Amino acid sequence: MKxxxxxxxxxxxxxxxxxxxxxxxHEVTVVASRTxxxxxxxxxxxxxxxxxxxxxxxxxxxxxxNISRENGLFKINGLEASEVYVDGxxxxxxxxxxxxxxxxxxxxxxxxxxxxxxxxAISGGTIMISLRRPPEGGYYGSVxxxxxxxxxxxxxxxxxxxxxxxxxxxxxxxxxxxxxxAKSKENSEQWLNGPDLHTYxxxxxxxxxxxxxxxxxxxxxxxxxxQLGGSxxxxxxxxxxxxxxxxxxxxxxxxxxxxxxxQEGTLKFHLPLNRKGAAMELTADYxxxxxxxxxxxxxxxxxxxxxxxxxxxxxxxxxADFLYRRSRRLSWKFGACAQWISSTFxxxxxxxxxxxxxxxTPTATTGFTPSVYASAQSMVWKLRFSVGINWQLNRIxxxxxxxxxxxxxxxxAINPTVQVMMPFGAEMNxxxxxxxxxxxxxxxxxxxxxxxxxxxxxxxxxxxxDLKAQSADMVMAGLSLFxxxxxxxxxxxxxxxxxxxQTFQSAExxxxxxxxxxxxSGQGVCGIGAEWIxxxxxxxxxxxxxxxxxxxxxxxxxxxxxxxxxMKEYFYFNNNFSISNGWGGMxxxxxxxxxxxxxxxxxAVYNVNGRIHKSFLCDNLQVAINFxxxxxxxxxxxxxxxxxxxxxxxxxxxxxxxxxxWNFAGGKRVDVDVVDGIQDYRETKDNR
Numbered sequence: 001m002k003x004x005x006x007x008x009x010x011x012x013x014x015x016x017x018x019x020x021x022x023x024x025x026h027e028v029t030v031v032a033s034r035t036x037x038x039x040x041x042x043x044x045x046x047x048x049x050x051x052x053x054x055x056x057x058x059x060x061x062x063x064x065x066n067i068s069r070e071n072g073l074f075k076i077n078g079l080e081a082s083e084v085y086v087d088g089x090x091x092x093x094x095x096x097x098x099x100x101x102x103x104x105x106x107x108x109x110x111x112x113x114x115x116x117x118x119x120x121a122i123s124g125g126t127i128m129i130s131l132r133r134p135p136e137g138g139y140y141g142s143v144x145x146x147x148x149x150x151x152x153x154x155x156x157x158x159x160x161x162x163x164x165x166x167x168x169x170x171x172x173x174x175x176x177x178x179x180x181x182a183k184s185k186e187n188s189e190q191w192l193n194g195p196d197l198h199t200y201x202x203x204x205x206x207x208x209x210x211x212x213x214x215x216x217x218x219x220x221x222x223x224x225x226x227q228l229g230g231s232x233x234x235x236x237x238x239x240x241x242x243x244x245x246x247x248x249x250x251x252x253x254x255x256x257x258x259x260x261x262x263q264e265g266t267l268k269f270h271l272p273l274n275r276k277g278a279a280m281e282l283t284a285d286y287x288x289x290x291x292x293x294x295x296x297x298x299x300x301x302x303x304x305x306x307x308x309x310x311x312x313x314x315x316x317x318x319x320a321d322f323l324y325r326r327s328r329r330l331s332w333k334f335g336a337c338a339q340w341i342s343s344t345f346x347x348x349x350x351x352x353x354x355x356x357x358x359x360x361t362p363t364a365t366t367g368f369t370p371s372v373y374a375s376a377q378s379m380v381w382k383l384r385f386s387v388g389i390n391w392q393l394n395r396i397x398x399x400x401x402x403x404x405x406x407x408x409x410x411x412x413a414i415n416p417t418v419q420v421m422m423p424f425g426a427e428m429n430x431x432x433x434x435x436x437x438x439x440x441x442x443x444x445x446x447x448x449x450x451x452x453x454x455x456x457x458x459x460x461x462x463x464x465x466d467l468k469a470q471s472a473d474m475v476m477a478g479l480s481l482f483x484x485x486x487x488x489x490x491x492x493x494x495x496x497x498x499x500x501x502q503t504f505q506s507a508e509x510x511x512x513x514x515x516x517x518x519x520x521s522g523q524g525v526c527g528i529g530a531e532w533i534x535x536x537x538x539x540x541x542x543x544x545x546x547x548x549x550x551x552x553x554x555x556x557x558x559x560x561x562x563x564x565x566x567m568k569e570y571f572y573f574n575n576n577f578s579i580s581n582g583w584g585g586m587x588x589x590x591x592x593x594x595x596x597x598x599x600x601x602x603x604a605v606y607n608v609n610g611r612i613h614k615s616f617l618c619d620n621l622q623v624a625i626n627f628x629x630x631x632x633x634x635x636x637x638x639x640x641x642x643x644x645x646x647x648x649x650x651x652x653x654x655x656x657x658x659x660x661x662w663n664f665a666g667g668k669r670v671d672v673d674v675v676d677g678i679q680d681y682r683e684t685k686d687n688r
Contacts, residue, residue, distance in 0.1 A: 035065070035484050037431045039377065039384040039421045041076075041111040041125060042484070050578035051541060052105050054613030054624060055586060056659075057086070057129060058097035060105060062574055062588070063543050065484045065533065067110065067127070070570065070590075077476060077489045078527045078547055079124035082114050086129045101142055101661050103619055104131045112476060113437045115375060115388055115417060139166040140665035148626075148657035153206075156183035157657070170221040172229075178213045187651045190245075190458065192511055194643030199511055202246045203456055209239040225272040233264040243456040247511070252355070252457035253298040260291040277325035289313040297356040297457075305353025309451075310346040315339065334374040341367035345449055355509065357460065361450040366397040375417070383422045390415040392440050398448055398465045411469055413440040429483045435476040441469045444499060447517045459645070460514045461501070468519050470497045487531050494524040502557055503599060503640040513645050515638075518557070525551045543574040557598060558641060568595040582615035603635035607653065620664070626657040 034045040044064060046052045051063045062069045066077050072094065074081040084091045086100060109128040143162035149155050159180030166173045184207045192199040212235065219229030242255040264287040271280045290312050297305035319337035326332060343365045349358055375388030393412040399405070415438040423431045449463035474493035480486070497519040506512035531545035549568040556562070573589045587610040594604045608631060613624035633649035 037384075037421055037423060037433075037480065039386040039419045039433075040113075040115065041109070043107055043109045045107050046102075046105045047107075050539075050584070051576045052102040053578060053619075054584040054615060054622060055102045055611055056098045057100040057102055057105060058094070059586065059611065060102040061097070061108070061127065062572075063533075063541070063576060064108060064110065065480070065487050065531070066112070066478070066489060066529075068545065068547075068570070068572055074127060076110060076112055076125040076127070077478065078491055078529055078549065079113075079474075081127050082124045084127045084129070086131065098146075100129075100131075101144075101622065101663060103622075104142065104663065106130045112433070112478070113417065113419065113435050113474075115386070138168075138666065139164060140663075141165060142664070143662045144659065146657065146659040148655055150184075151652040151654040152187070153183055153185035157181075172217075172219040172221070174215075174217040174231075176215050178211065180211050182209045182211070183207070185651065186649065189648045189650055190456075191646040192458070192513075192643065193646070194641075197510060197643060199247060201458060203243060205241065205243045205456065207239055207241040209237060211238075212236045227268075227270040229268050231264075231266045233262070235262045236260065243454075245457045247458075251298075251300055253296075254356075254454050254457055255296045255298070257294040258291060259293075260289065262287070262289045264288075277323065277331070279323045281321045281323075283317075283319045283321075285315075285317045285319075287313075287315040287317075295358075295454075297353050299355060303351065305356045305358065306350040307358045308348050308350055309359075311343070311451075312346075313341075313343040315341055330376065330378040332374070332376050334372075336370070336372040338368075338370040341365070341369075343446075343449075345451055347450075356454065356457070357452055357506070357508070357512075357514075359450045359452045359462075360402070362401040363450050363465075364399040364401060365448055366399075368395045369393065382424075383420065385421075386417075386419040388417045390417070394440065394469050396448060396469075400450070400465070407465065409466075409468060411440065411471075413438065413471060415440060429481075431480045433476075433478045433480075436474070438471070438473050440471045444469060444517070447499070458512050459647075460512075462514055462516050464517050467499065467517055468497045470495055470499050470519070472496065485533050487529075487533075489529045490527070491529075492524065492526045494522060496522045498523055500557070500598065503638045503645065504558075505640045505643055513640055513643075520557060521555050523551065523553070523555065525549055539578050541576045541578075543572070545573075546571045551597065553598060555598070560599070560641075562598050564596075566596050568597070569593050582619070583613070585612040586610060599639040601637040603637075605632050605634050607631035620662060622659075622661040624659045624661075626655075626659065628653050628655050630654075 034049070036043050042065065046060065052060050058069070061067050061074060067081075068075045068078075074084065074094070084094060084097070086097075091097065107130045109126075109130070111125040111128075113125050141162055141164035143160075145160045146157065147155060148157040157180070159178065161176070161178035161180070163176035164174070184205075186205040188203045188205070190201040190203060192201070213233075214235075215231060215233040217229065217231035219227055221227055237258075237260045239258050240256065241258075242253065244251060244253045264285065266283065266285045268284075269282045273279055291310070293307075293309050293311075295307045295309075296303050297307075317337060317339040319335065321333065321335040324332040324334075345359075345363045347359050347362065349360060369392065371390060371392035373388060373390040375386065377384075377386045379385070391412070391414050393410065396409045398407050417435075417437045419433070419435045421431055421433040423429075444467055447463045448465055448467050450465070452460055452462050454460040472493050472495040474491065476489065476491045478487065478489040481488075498521075499517050500520050501515040502518050503513055503515050506514060527547060527549040529545065529547035531543060533541075533543045535541040547570045551566045551568070553562040553564055553566060569592070571591045575587045576584075577586065578584045587608070589606070589608050591606040592602075592604060595602055607628065609626070609628045611624055611626050613622060615622050631653035633651065633653065635646070635648040637644055637646050639645075
C-alpha cells in the first residue's frame with residue numbers, strides 16, 4: 001500500500017481552533033440549508049451531497065453560490081479568487097484541485113473580499129476547503145492517476161500523485177507528491193493587416209513538459225498548547241515549447257529548453273495567550289525560484305540566433321499575527337508583516353540575430369513591502385460586520401547593470417475594508433450584504449525588466465522599467481434569496497495606474513509586433529450577476545448563471561482616444577446528475593460573446609464538457625471519464641496604430657480523459673496539523 005501512496009493535493013487546518021471559534025461567533029444559520037452566512041461571505045457543508053460525488057474538487061466549487069470557473073481560474077462575484085486553501089494549505093497551482101476527490105470535502109468557506117490581514121494587493125476573495133476526517137484513522141489520504149487523449153496530439157497529461165496525513169502522539173506529518181508529464185500541439189492562424197501589410201501565417205506550437213512537486217510538513221504540539229512547525233516545498237518544471245511559422249514558404253521557428261526549480265521553507269510558531277482565545281502566531285518564509293532558458297531561433301531550417309539566460313528570484317517574508325477576543329460578540333485581530341524581493345536577470349547571446357530581438361541587458365530588481373493592519377468582527381442586533389484597515393508601502397528598485405543606472409519608485413496607501421451582512425425573513429433564509437475595499441497591487445517585478453519573451457516568431461513581449469503598481473477602490477453588494485437558491489450581486493471598481501499591454505510594431509521588422517505593459521489613467525467598471533440554483537428532480541441539480549460587465553472607456557493610448565462604453569458577458573449552465581448504484585455525472589456549458597476592450601477584440605467562445613463516474617468498494621475506488629465533445633476556440637484582434645493583428649486558435653477541442661482515485665484511512669482517529677508557505681510567485685503577463 002505504501003508504495004502506491006504517491007502524494008498529491010492539499011490539506012489542513014486553519015489558523016487555530018480559537019480562530020475557528022471566533023469565526024463561528026458571527027455566523028447565522030440559514031434554516032433548512034447547508035449554508036451559514038456571515039459578514040465576510042458564507043460557509044457551506046458538502047458532506048454527503050450529490051454535487052461532491054464522483055468529481056474532483058475543482059468541479060465541485062463551480063456548483064457553489066457566487067463562484068464561477070473561467071479559463072481555469074475561479075472567480076467570486078466576478079473577481080478572481082486571490083487564494084485557495086485546502087485544510088489550511090495554500091495551493092500554488094490550482095490544477096491540484098483536480099486531484100482531490102470531491103467526496104473528501106467536508107466544508108467550504110468562501111470570503112467575498114480579502115480581509116485587512118492579507119496583502120493589500122489581494123482584492124478577490126478566498127476559498128477555504130476543509131476535508132472530512134475518516135471515521136477512524138491515524139492516517140488518511142488518497143492516490144490518483146490520470147491520462148488524457150487529445151484529438152490534436154494523442155495521449156498527453158499523464159500524471160500520478162496523492163497525499164497522506166499521519167500523526168504519532170504530538171507530532172504531525174503531512175506530505176503530498178505530484179509527478180506528471182504533459183504534451184500539447186496547438187495549430188493557429190494569424191493575419192497581419194495594414195496600409196502596407198497583408199500577411200497570412202500558419203503556425204504550429206508544440207510542447208512537452210515534465211513536472212515534479214513535493215511538500216513535506218512536520219508540526220510538534222506541546223502540552224502548553226503551543227505549536228512549532230515547519231515545511232519544505234520543492235518543485236521542478238521542464239517545459240520544451242517550440243513554435244513554427246510559415247510565411248509564403250518561408251519558415252521560422254523558436255525552440256526553447258526551460259528548467260525551473262522552486263524551493264520554499266517555512267517556520268511557524270503558534271502560542272495561546274489566555275483561555276479566552278487570545279493567541280499569537282509568528283511566521284518566517286523564504287522562497288527561491290531559479291530558472292535557466294536556452295533558446296534557438298531558426299529561419300529556413302538554419303539557426304540564426306541562440307540565447308541563454310538565467311532568472312533568480314528570492315522572496316523573504318516575516319509576519320506576526322495577534323488575536324484578541326474582547327467579548328462574546330467582539331474580537332480583534334492585528335499584526336504586521338514585511339516582504340523583501342530580490343530578482344536578477346542575466347542574459348547572453350551565443351549567436352547574434354538580426355531577425356530576432358533579444359535582451360542583452362543584465363538587470364536586478366528589488367522590492368520592499370512592509371504593512372500593518374488591524375481588524376474587528378462583531379454584531380449589532382442581526383447585523384454582522386467586519387471592519388479593518390491596512391497600511392502598506394511598496395518600494396521598487398531597478399538596476400540596469402550594463403549602463404549602471406538605478407531608479408526607484410515608492411508608493412504607499414491606507415486601505416480600509418468594510419463588510420456587512422444582515423439576514424432577514426421569517427425563517428432568516430434571505431440575506432443582504434455590502435462590502436468595500438481599497439487595494440494596492442503587488443510590485444509587478446516580473447514586468448519591470450528588460451526581458452524579451454517571444455510567443456512565436458512574429459510576436460513577443462517586453463518589460464517596462466517605469467511601471468507602477470496599480471491600485472483600486474471597489475464596492476460590492478449582494479442579495480441572497482430562498483436559502484441561496486437565487487443570488488444577485490453588483491460590483492463597482494475604479495482602478496488607478498491600471499496595467500495594460502499596449503501593442504507596437506517593430507521598427508526593424510514591419511511584420512513583427514510586440515506588447516509592452518504601460519500604466520493608463522483611472523478606469524471604472526461595474527458588473528451585475530445573477531444565478532439560480534435548483535434541483536427540479538431528485539437526481540438532477542443545476543446552476544444557471546450570467547454576468548455582465550460595463551466599462552466606460554475614457555483614455556488615450558498611442559495617440560488614439562478610446563471613449564466608448566464596452567460590455568462583457570458570461571453565461572454558464574452547470575448540471576449535476578446522481579444516479580443509483582454509484583453512477584453519476586455532470587454536463588456543463590459556457591458561452592462568452594464577443595467583447596472589446598480598448599484596442600483589442602476578443603471573439604466569442606463556447607465550450608461543452610462533461611464527466612461520467614462510477615464508484616466501487618464503498619466509494620473508496622472511483623473510475624471517471626472526462627470529455628469535451630464540442631467547443632469554439634479563441635480569436636483575438638489587436639491593433640498597433642493603423643495595423644491589425646488577428647490570431648485564431650484552430651486546434652480541435654475534443655478530448656477524452658480517464659482517471660482512477662483510491663481513498664484510504666486507518667489507525668486511531670486523530671487530527672493532523674500542517675504548516676504551509678505564505679508567499680506566491682506572481683507574474684504580470686499579457687493575455688493572448
